Amino acid sequence: MSNESFPFKIGNFKCMAVSDGTHTYTPPTFPPPATFLFGNAPKGLLEEVLREHNLQPERWVEWVSPYICLLIDTGKHRVLVDTGADGLGPKTGKLIQNLNAEGITPEDIDTVILTHGHPDHIGGNTVEGGEPAFPNARFVMWKDEWDFWTSERAELELDEHVREVLLKFARKNLPPIQGQLDLIHHETEILPGIQAVAASGHTPGHMALAISSGGKQLLYISDAALHPIHLEQPEWYAAVDCAPEQVVATRRRLLNRATAENALVLAFHFPFPGLGHVIQKGERRQWQPIETLD
């Protein structure tokens, strides 16, 4: 299996998980992974759960996270969900090259949906000179999210040590798309078969998507869970989660929906291609990645 792009179908929609690369979260820029991802987890249980995932608590010193964008060809529209991180790290910013390898140019995209304003989701909005990277696209974002990043709120409320990089990406990548922007206020259908799902918590206007065609459904949860362990322990939240209580409530709602509707799920930071099902195992839920052929 290529770890750059992974085609699949949802009913009549041709979809593709497309990698923007990977990024390594490690001290001193970030806390150690277990603290970064599961800051409120009780120590004993955390160590037990990590071992179940073959992670040695003392030796887990870096989290190498995939960044996975989604392309949806509805037959009428070509939709891109999130634009990757551009030059955030040495191994990020591969989205356009990976789209090109599949014969898709930025001009082909007519809708870009931004799930939230973090660097790894909006970094590819603009090109070097600052113009929008997708010249023919309507950009769609939740209004609360846009307002947060384009007002003083971001500056006032963000955690100090990551504030500069977050603000730098927002200032570079949000104002230039203003002329192509469509802000949504509620759970509307962005395009036929592509439904916005309110999922605030990780950020103030974080958005998930329910994509349905021909009786099949894909739930794009974006950053409502950053690691498969968040499915098993939905009350554990990450240092980058803006509003922890909302994160937990949002996550429970999305996971309930995924299991009840047996939806395929795509999570932006999970092992590539980020696709799988949320299954119930006794009291707990678990991530079951789709079978992929090597």
Ligand SMILES: [Zn+2]
């Ligand atoms: Zn995020």
